Amino acid sequence: MSALLQVKGIGKKFGGFVALGGIDLDVRQGERLGLIGPNGSGKSTLVNCICGALQNETGTVHFDGQQMDGLAAHERTHRGLSRSFQLPRPFHSMTLADNLRVPMYYTVHKRSGTPLHADNIDARCHELLRLVGLEAKARQRPRDLTQVEMRKLELARAMAAEPKLLIADEAMAGLSHSEVEEILALLIRLNESGITIIMIEHIMSAVMKFSQRLVVLVTGKKIADGKPETVVRDPEVVRAYIGE
Amino acid sequence: MRNHVFALVALIVAALVFITLRLVGNEYYFVAGYTIVQYIILATAWNILGGYTGYVNFGSAAFFAAGAYSSVALITFANNIDDLLPGGIAPFFHSIFPLPIPVLIVVAGLVSGLIGYGMGYLTLRLRGAFFAIATLALAVVLQTLVVNWEFVGGSSGAYVIRPESVPLIGNYVQYLFVLMLVLGVIALTIARMIERSKLGAGFAAIRDDELAAEASGVPTLQLKLIATALSGALMGMAGAPFPYFIGFLQPQSAFGLEYAVNSIAMPMIGGTMNWVGPLIGAVLLGTLQQVANVTISSSVNLLLVGLLLIGFVIVAPNGIVGLVQDRLRARKKPGSKP
Numbered sequence: 001m002s003a004l005l006q007v008k009g010i011g012k013k014f015g016g017f018v019a020l021g022g023i024d025l026d027v028r029q030g031e032r033l034g035l036i037g038p039n040g041s042g043k044s045t046l047v048n049c050i051c052g053a054l055q056n057e058t059g060t061v062h063f064d065g066q067q068m069d070g071l072a073a074h075e076r077t078h079r080g081l082s083r084s085f086q087l088p089r090p091f092h093s094m095t096l097a098d099n100l101r102v103p104m105y106y107t108v109h110k111r112s113g114t115p116l117h118a119d120n121i122d123a124r125c126h127e128l129l130r131l132v133g134l135e136a137k138a139r140q141r142p143r144d145l146t147q148v149e150m151r152k153l154e155l156a157r158a159m160a161a162e163p164k165l166l167i168a169d170e171a172m173a174g175l176s177h178s179e180v181e182e183i184l185a186l187l188i189r190l191n192e193s194g195i196t197i198i199m200i201e202h203i204m205s206a207v208m209k210f211s212q213r214l215v216v217l218v219t220g221k222k223i224a225d226g227k228p229e230t231v232v233r234d235p236e237v238v239r240a241y242i243g244e
Numbered sequence: 245m246r247n248h249v250f251a252l253v254a255l256i257v258a259a260l261v262f263i264t265l266r267l268v269g270n271e272y273y274f275v276a277g278y279t280i281v282q283y284i285i286l287a288t289a290w291n292i293l294g295g296y297t298g299y300v301n302f303g304s305a306a307f308f309a310a311g312a313y314s315s316v317a318l319i320t321f322a323n324n325i326d327d328l329l330p331g332g333i334a335p336f337f338h339s340i341f342p343l344p345i346p347v348l349i350v351v352a353g354l355v356s357g358l359i360g361y362g363m364g365y366l367t368l369r370l371r372g373a374f375f376a377i378a379t380l381a382l383a384v385v386l387q388t389l390v391v392n393w394e395f396v397g398g399s400s401g402a403y404v405i406r407p408e409s410v411p412l413i414g415n416y417v418q419y420l421f422v423l424m425l426v427l428g429v430i431a432l433t434i435a436r437m438i439e440r441s442k443l444g445a446g447f448a449a450i451r452d453d454e455l456a457a458e459a460s461g462v463p464t465l466q467l468k469l470i471a472t473a474l475s476g477a478l479m480g481m482a483g484a485p486f487p488y489f490i491g492f493l494q495p496q497s498a499f500g501l502e503y504a505v506n507s508i509a510m511p512m513i514g515g516t517m518n519w520v521g522p523l524i525g526a527v528l529l530g531t532l533q534q535v536a537n538v539t540i541s542s543s544v545n546l547l548l549v550g551l552l553l554i555g556f557v558i559v560a561p562n563g564i565v566g567l568v569q570d571r572l573r574a575r576k577k578p579g580s581k582p
Binding site for chain 2: 053101
């Protein structure tokens with residue numbers, strides 16, 4: 001499998017605080033990668049730098065053979081890099097179906113070069129909402145959704161951009177056990193449909209079930225990268241999570 | 245309803261309004277009508293940036309005045325061609341100038357649209373109150389420039405002599421009213437078109453959550469620039485015939501506080517989520533102000549706006565349209581009382 005995403009020496013500071021201190025990361029096509037680390041370890045900063053919400057000060061990001069540095073977030077989305085947010089950020093004034101139409105208009109439209117027919121957009125919206133179990137609520141607004149439904153909407157909207165790589169940033173935070181299982185099953189289904197997924201998560205049972213490879217960040221540095229069973233037994237990882 | 249059908253229906257309604265006022269035969273109604281339609285355009289234009297994308301513009305008066313003063317500059321130029329240009333090329337310009345008002349409106353739209361684009365480029369990285377303050381600053385800067393620009397009359401103002409009548413329509417104020425009605429139809433059609441388009445979806449995404457919009461592939465900066473330019477252009481177009489309407493234009497009247505306040509208050513009262521809100525707000529508030537003008541005093545206008553705004557913020561924060569939509573939605577919900 002070839003590397004879809006290549007991150008080399010990525011660094012980011014906030015004032016004097018080093019959020020990322022030269023991270024290297026390769027993600028292969030079709031892979032399910034788990035990214036973990038304690039709070040403040042730099043996971044979300046890394047995602048923001050990869051997706052273009054933040055500009056990295058050092059290092060480079062290559063995606064699908066193209067250099068991403070200097071590109072705005074929307075341009076990276078156009079190239080197939082999509083993300084969901086740690087705290088759901090739906091478009092509140094729109095129906096669920098309209099929430100999905102936005103990425104379709106601006107990303108799929110753009111990528112295909114030919115205008116998508118309204119019927120195709122509608123069909124795709126309903127297909128995605130069916131996939132996440134929200135089809136019955138297509139005409140409702142996000143304020144009518146439960147927490148888990150909001151997370152599903154977030155994933156569906158990221159999927160509406162037809163990404164090659166999806167970054168799910170703590171998509172299971174605050175959910176019950178059964179809801180975590182639901183989201184996990186959904187992410188695995190998406191991966192089986194050919195989408196490469198990076199999952200950032202604190203719920204270790206979900207991470208272990210999901211990940212084919214696990215990367216651990218601590219204080220802006222990568223301290224482990226490998227098979228999940230090996231990584232969780234790594235003394236440095238154990239020390240980072242449990243302490244000396 | 246398709247956009248061209250909507251534009252046709254709106255034109256028919258505008259024609260009916262004009263015919264009705266002609267039949268009534270009171271000249272004051274054309275003056276009042278002109279002002280109300282002018283506010284419909286200003287409120288609709290403000291709403292394209294403020295309502296659709298959520299960027300509150302306190303500098304509406306600057307765009308309106310830029311349109312008005314671009315007309316004054318062209319009129320002054322037409323009146324002084326022989327003094328300003330060498331004899332060789334003066335006859336050529338005499339053959340073009342003075343420009344008819346529809347051309348002045350297009351020029352004003354271009355000037356104000358460019359100012360809007362420039363303002364957007366400089367300020368759109370600011371958000372919320374910071375953006376609003378920057379737009380207010382633009383109005384102050386532009387007013388200072390105009391006050392010190394003698395060519396357009398400077399602080400003492402400029403007289404614009406309007407013709408007594410025009411062919412077909414007759415009375416010049418009625419002609420200006422017709423122009424305003426046409427502009428109003430154009431502004432409403434543009435706003436409605438945006439609302440139902442890919443552009444409108446992008447604007448709404450920016451208003452709801454800019455970071456999420458960008459992550460969904462929306463080129464937020466580009467869209468905001470389109471919104472500022474379009475909003476500015478429409479405001480400038482509303483200002484272009486103003487020197488002819490008022491006869492004497494001075495900075496205090498062109499940059500008047502009422503333009504900035506009304507163009508925000510009217511969409512807020514009517515509702516900012518769609519094109520109907522600014523129309524309702526402008527008709528309601530504009531008519532009330534005109535009634536207050538003739539029954540109490542013009543100085544109560546801003547007081548009226550303030551009181552209504554406070555009332556609506558408490559009772560209907562989403563404006564009249566939002567209030568109606570909420571009621572309808574509540575009725576549709578299962579378990580709600582009929």
